[in-house]
Amino acid sequence: MVVRTHTQESVTAELDRSALDFTPWRFWADADDGQRDHQRALQAALEQQRGYVLGEGCFVSERASVTNEVLELGDRTYVAAGAYVSGALRAGRDCSLNPYTVVRGDVRLGDAVRIGSHTSVLGFNHSMEPDTEVHRQPLRSAGITIGDDVWVGSHVVVLDGVSVGDKAVLAAGAVVTKDVPAGAVVGGNPARLIRWRVPPASAAREEGGLAQAVRDFGDRAREQARVLLDRCWEPAVGLFVDSPGAPPTVRAQCDAVEVADLLLGGPPPQLPAEEQVARLRSWQDAATGMVGELGTDLRPATPLPGLFDPSAGYHVLSVGYALDLLGSEFAHPVAVVAGASAGDVVDGLERQDWGTGAWSAGHWVDILGTAMHWNGRAGTPEVPGAQEALLGWLLTRVDPRTGMWGTPGGADGLLQVVNGYYRASRGTFAQLGLPVPYPERVTDTVLEHARDPRFFRPERQNACNVLDVAHPLWLTRGAGHRGDEVAELARGLLGQALRRWTTGEGFGFRAAHPTTVGSAATTPGLQGTEMWLAIVWLLADLAGLAGELGYRPRGVHRPEPSGLPGRP
Numbered sequence: 001m002v003v004r005t006h007t008q009e010s011v012t013a014e015l016d017r018s019a020l021d022f023t024p025w026r027f028w029a030d031a032d033d034g035q036r037d038h039q040r041a042l043q044a045a046l047e048q049q050r051g052y053v054l055g056e057g058c059f060v061s062e063r064a065s066v067t068n069e070v071l072e073l074g075d076r077t078y079v080a081a082g083a084y085v086s087g088a089l090r091a092g093r094d095c096s097l098n099p100y101t102v103v104r105g106d107v108r109l110g111d112a113v114r115i116g117s118h119t120s121v122l123g124f125n126h127s128m129e130p131d132t133e134v135h136r137q138p139l140r141s142a143g144i145t146i147g148d149d150v151w152v153g154s155h156v157v158v159l160d161g162v163s164v165g166d167k168a169v170l171a172a173g174a175v176v177t178k179d180v181p182a183g184a185v186v187g188g189n190p191a192r193l194i195r196w197r198v199p200p201a202s203a204a205r206e207e208g209g210l211a212q213a214v215r216d217f218g219d220r221a222r223e224q225a226r227v228l229l230d231r232c233w234e235p236a237v238g239l240f241v242d243s244p245g246a247p248p249t250v251r252a253q254c255d256a257v258e259v260a261d262l263l264l265g266g267p268p269p270q271l272p273a274e275e276q277v278a279r280l281r282s283w284q285d286a287a288t289g290m291v292g293e294l295g296t297d298l299r300p301a302t303p304l305p306g307l308f309d310p311s312a313g314y315h316v317l318s319v320g321y322a323l324d325l326l327g328s329e330f331a332h333p334v335a336v337v338a339g340a341s342a343g344d345v346v347d348g349l350e351r352q353d354w355g356t357g358a359w360s361a362g363h364w365v366d367i368l369g370t371a372m373h374w375n376g377r378a379g380t381p382e383v384p385g386a387q388e389a390l391l392g393w394l395l396t397r398v399d400p401r402t403g404m405w406g407t408p409g410g411a412d413g414l415l416q417v418v419n420g421y422y423r424a425s426r427g428t429f430a431q432l433g434l435p436v437p438y439p440e441r442v443t444d445t446v447l448e449h450a451r452d453p454r455f456f457r458p459e460r461q462n463a464c465n466v467l468d469v470a471h472p473l474w475l476t477r478g479a480g481h482r483g484d485e486v487a488e489l490a491r492g493l494l495g496q497a498l499r500r501w502t503t504g505e506g507f508g509f510r511a512a513h514p515t516t517v518g519s520a521a522t523t524p525g526l527q528g529t530e531m532w533l534a535i536v537w538l539l540a541d542l543a544g545l546a547g548e549l550g551y552r553p554r555g556v557h558r559p560e561p562s563g564l565p566g567r568p
Contacts, residue, residue, distance in 0.1 A: 021063050064079045112149045119155060125160040144163070147165050168185070171188075182492075229256060231243075254321070262534075286335075329374070329378060404421040404445055461496070497532060
């Protein structure tokens with residue numbers, strides 16, 4: 001039997017090495033040359049063999065379990081002994097993963113994020129099918145984002161899908177299931193606001209003031225409006241395009257009218273208003289009342305009969321409101337709607353896929369309601385009871401749990417239901433100035449949807465998804481339900497939107513992201529600019545700042561009801 005003995009010096013040295021694994025902030029100051037060389041070799045191996053990216057002055061303990069597919073650590077970020085790290089972790093500078101921290105899934109940390117011991121940040125989840133054992137269910141990941149200068153206490157749990165704002169504090173033992181606003185101190189299970197580390201007003205002052213940012217944006221947009229419109233004008237054919245290199249479309253002409261009205265207070269200067277009116281009116285098909293899309297010969301295609309030709313449907317909105325802004329109206333009734341009976345309306349509503357395609361169903365309702373609106377404005381007689389059938393069907397089929405139409409769930413969560421609600425309510429209740437049913441439930445549903453990071457992380461936003469949150473919240477604001485939360489959400493989305501303006505070019509439809517840069521959707525153009533200008537106004541109004549903008553939408557996305565003769 002061999003008995004191993006240790007000198008007092010070797011035991012002390014081993015304890016010192018162990019202590020540095022558990023107190024890594026001391027490592028580069030207190031470690032000896034051999035320990036430093038060993039750590040450098042370990043990091044070099046991780047970078048070469050696994051493709052990790054490790055900044056200057058990092059520390060990764062050999063006593064940590066590090067099995068990431070992606071690992072990016074900024075300068076002076078460390079992973080202590082006992083930590084369990086897997087998935088895709090991207091951390092900024094001066095971050096700490098203290099002993100026995102668990103960070104798994106898709107996780108992004110800003111700069112100076114300090115995570116206490118025994119905390120779990122879990123950027124993935126199982127699905128919840130009752131007939132499948134949990135360990136056999138597929139994993140899904142919405143991801144977790146934690147901003148700059150965030151203190152995460154010990155024994156905290158942060159669940160998948162959560163976004164934590166800059167300078168927030170997650171108190172020890174908190175179970176964080178929902179987004180945490182910048183500067184908030186939250187605690188408890190589930191975590192709730194305790195107080196503010198940085199009150200919202202102070203945060204606004206630190207950012208130069210949101211009100212000032214809104215004022216500056218309005219001034220900048222107006223100054224650049226003519227350049228923006230010139231960029232999208234094709235003088236050779238006398239038509240607008242959405243962005244340089246794109247073909248002329250019906251919608252591009254209408255978006256140009258809307259942008260000019262918002263920022264210049266009149267029609268686009270590239271073509272006399274009377275010529276724009278004459279052209280838009282001439283494109284309407286007399287037989288159906290619809291406007292087909294432009295072909296290669298720059299003439300509109302003949303729309304299909306019935307409710308509705310997919311390529312022509314949105315033009316009921318865009319051309320109708322462009323003509324309205326230019327002081328005119330359609331040359332003919334929207335005949336496919338004028339001849340529809342109450343039974344036709346109900347049959348059409350019942351044929352829509354409200355289960356999995358609520359957005360398309362809402363789109364159909366928006367076209368129908370808007371066509372009825374234009375016919376009513378023009379005094380065109382319709383089949384008695386048709387509009388009542390539309391409104392009655394919506395009132396009796398609304399889900400009292402959500403305040404909306406359609407079935408929530410599936411891979412997209414609440415996306416279809418909320419986006420469909422915007423379209424359906426815009427073309428009916430909002431356009432006619434009628435109160436919507438269950439406004440408090442609408443607010444609840446929209447606020448829940450707005451927490452979904454798949455659609456509302458800044459880099460994943462697009463104009464449709466943000467508009468379809470902003471408008472319903474504006475429409476239901478009179479109920480006063482959860483007003484502080486609505487204003488807080490509006491301020492956050494507003495600040496993000498203002499930063500997306502491209503000088504002289506306007507807005508792209510969706511936010512730029514490494515996976516989408518260069519795509520048509522991120523290229524600034526007329527559609528993105530028209531939509532985001534309206535979104536900015538809605539969000540600014542919810543935040544109490546619309547007066548700083550100097551414009552107010554009057555077209556498709558107008559806040560007030562369009563009204564019928566004799567109505568507001």
